[in-house]
Amino acid sequence: MRRSPFQNTSVTYHRAVFREADGLLYVNRFDRGGACRGWYYATGAALPPGVALASLEITTDEDSGDREVLVRFKFDSDTPAARERITRWARSVGHTRLWFADDYVDLTLLPAPAASVGRCHVCETTFREEGADFHEEVRRTGAHPWTCPVCGAAMAAWEVEDVGFDP
Numbered sequence: 001m002r003r004s005p006f007q008n009t010s011v012t013y014h015r016a017v018f019r020e021a022d023g024l025l026y027v028n029r030f031d032r033g034g035a036c037r038g039w040y041y042a043t044g045a046a047l048p049p050g051v052a053l054a055s056l057e058i059t060t061d062e063d064s065g066d067r068e069v070l071v072r073f074k075f076d077s078d079t080p081a082a083r084e085r086i087t088r089w090a091r092s093v094g095h096t097r098l099w100f101a102d103d104y105v106d107l108t109l110l111p112a113p114a115a116s117v118g119r120c121h122v123c124e125t126t127f128r129e130e131g132a133d134f135h136e137e138v139r140r141t142g143a144h145p146w147t148c149p150v151c152g153a154a155m156a157a158w159e160v161e162d163v164g165f166d167p
C-alpha cells in the first residue's frame with residue numbers, strides 16, 4: 001500500500017482475469033515489486049482467446065472512504081463483456097467510480113443485496129451470505145472473501161442476488 005504525502009489517500013494494486021466462456025472473474029491482490037515482476041511480459045506470452053486481463057489500481061480516499069478503480073487492460077484484451085463483469089464486481093464490493101481508458105462509470109451506492117454467493121472452483125464449496133454485517137464488511141473493505149475458508153484457494157468474484165435493481 002502506497003500512501004501519498006499530498007493527500008490522505010492510499011493505493012492498492014490488483015489483477016482482474018475474466019474468462020468469457022463461463023463468465024468467471026478473479027480479482028487478485030497483485031502488489032508491485034514481487035519476484036516475478038515483468039517476467040510474464042518478458043516472455044512475450046499472449047493470452048488465450050476469450051480471456052481478458054486487466055491491472056486495477058484502487059485509490060482510497062481515507063477521509064470520505066470513496067474508492068476509485070483505474071482499469072488498464074493488457075494485451076488488447078478489452079471487451080464489452082469484460083468491462084460489464086468488472087463493473088458488476090466493482091458495484092458489488094462498494095467501489096465508487098471506475099475509470100477505463102476512454103470512459104468512466106459512477107457507481108452509485110445502492111441498498112445492500114439480499115445475499116452474496118461465492119463458489120470455490122477448487123473444492124467446489126458454495127457459500128451464501130445474507131447478513132447485513134457481512135455486506136457492511138464487504139463494502140468497508142472493498143472485497144468479498146479472497147480465499148476459500150475451506151481449502152484456502154483463491155476465490156472467484158462473488159455474485160450478488162435479489163438486489164432489487166439491475167446490477
Ligand SMILES: [Zn+2]
Pocket residue numbers: 120121122123124125148149150151152153
Ligand atoms: Zn475451496
